[in-house]
Amino acid sequence: xxxxxxxxxxxxxxxxxxxxxxxxxxxxxxxxxxxxxxxxxxxxxxxxxxxxxxxxxxxxxxxxxxxxxxxxxxxxxxxxxxxxxxxxxxxxxxxxxxxxxxxxxxxxxxxxxxxxxxxxxxxxxxxxxxxxxxxxx
Amino acid sequence: xxxxxxxxxxxxxxxxxxxxxxxxxxxxxxxxxxxxxxxxxxxxxxxxxxxxxxxxxxxxxxxxxxxxxxxxxxxxxxxxxxxxxxxxxxxxxxxxxxxxxxxxxxxxxxxxxxxxxxxxxxxxxxxxxxxxxxxxxxxxxxxxxxxxxxxxxxxxxxxxxxxxxxxxxxxxxxxxxxxxxxxxxxxxxxxxxxxxxxxxxxxxxxxxxxxxxxxxxxxxxxxxxxxxxxxxxxxxxxxxxxxxxxxxxxxxxxxxxxxxxxxxxxxxxxxxxxxxxxxxxxxxxxxxxxxxxxxxxxxxxxxxxxxxxxxxxxxxxxxxxxxxxxxxxxxxxxxxxxxxxxxxxxxxxxxxxxxxxxxxxxxxxxxxxxxxxxxxxx
Numbered sequence: 001x002x003x004x005x006x007x008x009x010x011x012x013x014x015x016x017x018x019x020x021x022x023x024x025x026x027x028x029x030x031x032x033x034x035x036x037x038x039x040x041x042x043x044x045x046x047x048x049x050x051x052x053x054x055x056x057x058x059x060x061x062x063x064x065x066x067x068x069x070x071x072x073x074x075x076x077x078x079x080x081x082x083x084x085x086x087x088x089x090x091x092x093x094x095x096x097x098x099x100x101x102x103x104x105x106x107x108x109x110x111x112x113x114x115x116x117x118x119x120x121x122x123x124x125x126x127x128x129x130x131x132x133x134x135x136x137x
Numbered sequence: 138x139x140x141x142x143x144x145x146x147x148x149x150x151x152x153x154x155x156x157x158x159x160x161x162x163x164x165x166x167x168x169x170x171x172x173x174x175x176x177x178x179x180x181x182x183x184x185x186x187x188x189x190x191x192x193x194x195x196x197x198x199x200x201x202x203x204x205x206x207x208x209x210x211x212x213x214x215x216x217x218x219x220x221x222x223x224x225x226x227x228x229x230x231x232x233x234x235x236x237x238x239x240x241x242x243x244x245x246x247x248x249x250x251x252x253x254x255x256x257x258x259x260x261x262x263x264x265x266x267x268x269x270x271x272x273x274x275x276x277x278x279x280x281x282x283x284x285x286x287x288x289x290x291x292x293x294x295x296x297x298x299x300x301x302x303x304x305x306x307x308x309x310x311x312x313x314x315x316x317x318x319x320x321x322x323x324x325x326x327x328x329x330x331x332x333x334x335x336x337x338x339x340x341x342x343x344x345x346x347x348x349x350x351x352x353x354x355x356x357x358x359x360x361x362x363x364x365x366x367x368x369x370x371x372x373x374x375x376x377x378x379x380x381x382x383x384x385x386x387x388x389x390x391x392x393x394x395x396x397x398x399x400x401x402x403x404x405x406x407x408x409x410x411x412x413x414x415x416x417x418x419x420x421x422x423x424x425x426x427x428x429x430x431x432x433x434x435x436x437x438x439x440x441x442x443x444x445x446x447x448x449x450x451x452x453x454x455x456x457x458x459x460x461x462x463x464x465x466x467x468x469x470x471x472x473x474x475x476x477x478x479x480x481x482x483x484x485x486x487x488x489x490x491x492x493x494x495x496x497x498x499x500x501x502x503x504x505x506x507x508x509x510x511x512x513x514x515x
Contacts, residue, residue, distance in 0.1 A: 045287070045289075045294055047236045048236065062484050078427075078428075079484065080428065080481040080484065080487075083260070083484070083485065083514065084260060084261050084262075087165065087255065087258050087260050087261045087514045088254070088255050088258070088261045090163055090198070091163065091165060091196075091198060091212070091254075091255050091257075091258045091261070092246065092254035092255055093200070093208075093210045093227075093229065093231055093241060094239075094254070094285065096161070096200075
C-alpha cells in the first residue's frame with residue numbers, strides 16, 4: 001500500500017508513470033504469444049511456448065515498480081493475489097514460482113543469454129539484445 | 138515470497154559430480170489470538186480466556202530439486218495447540234513423468250476438500266480458518282502415492298489427482314480418543330477451472346477401523362459386554378472394524394469482478410458402525426475492495442444418528458442405555474455464521490479478524506468466538 005501512495009504524486013506529474021510493459025524473449029525465439037499464453041506461462045499452467053519449446057519465465061521482484069503493472073495487465077491480479085496463488089502451489093508441492101530478479105537490467109541480461117527465457121521490462125527499457133513478443137498497455 | 142536459495146554445491150559435488158542440488162526454503166505462519174465471547178462458551182478450542190496458542194502455527198518447507206525431474210519436499214509444522222511440537226506434516230518425493238504428469242509418494246495431504254492441501258497456509262485464503270463444519274473429518278494426511286495430472290481441456294484448466302494410501306494415527310469420537318486405521322484408501326479429486334470459475338469433485342473410499350478403549354477393550358469394553366449377553370450381532374453393527382467408508386464432496390468457486398463466492402458440500406459415511414452419516418456444507422461470499430476483503434459465510438453440519446441400530450433392543454434392557462447413548466451422541470445439527478475481514482497490509486502478510494456464532498440445535502446451545510491475527514508467508 002505504501003508503494004501505491006508513493007505512486008500517486010508520480011502519476012500526477014507525468015504520463016510516463018503509466019509504463020507500458022514489454023514482454024521479451026530471446027531474439028531467436030519465433031513463437032507468437034498472446035496475453036493468455038503469457039498468463040499461462042507466468043502462472044505455471046503452461047511450461048512451453050506455443051511452438052512446443054520449453055519456456056523459462058523470469059519474474060521481477062516485488063520491489064520493482066513495473067512488477068505490479070505486469071501482474072495487473074498480464075495476469076489480471078494484484079501482487080498479493082499472485083502471492084496467495086503461488087503459496088497454494090508452493091506449499092502443496094504442485095508448482096514453483098518463476099525466478100525473481102532484482103532489476104530490469106538483470107531480466108534483460110537473462111533473456112538475452114537464454115533462448116528459453118521469457119521476461120518483461122518497461123517498454124522504455126528494451127534493448128537490442130532481446131525481442132519484444134508483446135506490449136501490454 | 139522471499140525465497141532463500143541455498144546451493145548445496147559441496148554435497149552435490151560429492152554425490153553426483155556434475156549436477157547441483159538447489160534447495161528452496163519457504164515458510165508460513167499464523168499468529169492468532171481469540172476467545173469465546175459468552176461466559177461458558179466453547180468453540181474450536183477457545184474458551185472465555187484469551188488464547189494466543191490455540192490456532193497459531195509456524196512451518197518451514199524444504200524442497201530439494203535433485204535434478205532429472207526428481208525432487209523431495211518436507212514440511213515441518215508446529216502448532217501452538219500442541220505446545221509447538223514440530224512434526225513432519227508432509228514428506229514426499231516428486232517425480233515428473235512428463236510436463237503434465239507428476240507422481241508424489243510419501244506422507245501426503247489427503248485431497249478431501251478444495252482447501253485440504255493448504256488449509257494450514259492461512260495466507261492462501263481469506264477466512265481465519267477453513268469452515269470447520271465441513272473440514273472436520275479429523276485426519277488430513279495419509280501415507281501413500283498420488284498421481285497428479287494437469288492439462289487444458291478446451292478452455293478449461295483441468296487438474297486431476299488419483300491417490301492411494303493408508304492412515305494410521307489418532308482420531309476422536311466425541312470426547313473419546315481413538316486409534317484410527319484407514320486402509321486401502323483410494324480416491325480421485327478433479328478440479329476444472331476457467332477465467333475465475335472453478336468446479337471440483339472428490340470421491341474417496343477406504344476401510345476404517347477405530348479402537349476406543351471404553352468400547353473395544355476385550356475384557357471391559359461395551360462390545361465385550363454385549364457379546365457376553367449373546368448380542369454379538371448388535372456389537373458387530375456398532376463396532377468399527379474394517380468397515381467400508383466413503384467420502385464424497387463437490388464444490389465451486391467464483392472469483393469475478395472482485396466478488397468471491399465459494400461453496401462445498403460433503404458427505405462421509407462409515408458403513409455398519411455407530412458413526413453417523415455426516416453431511417455438511419458451507420457457502421461464503423466476499424468482496425475485494427483493493428486490499429480489504431470482507432466476507433460472510435454460512436455453515437451447516439447435519440449428522441443423523443443411526444437409531445435403527447438399537448430399534449430392536451427393549452428399552453427395559455440394561456444394555457439399552459449404553460447402546461442408545463453411544464449411537465445418539467453422534468447426532469449433530471449445527472448452523473454456524475461467520476463474519477470476517479482480510480486486510481493485506483503488507484506484501485507478505487495479511488491481518489484477519491473473524492467472528493463466528495455456532496448454533497448447536499442438538500445440544501441446544503450457542504457459542505460464539507472472535508479471532509484476530511496475522512497470516513504470513515516467507
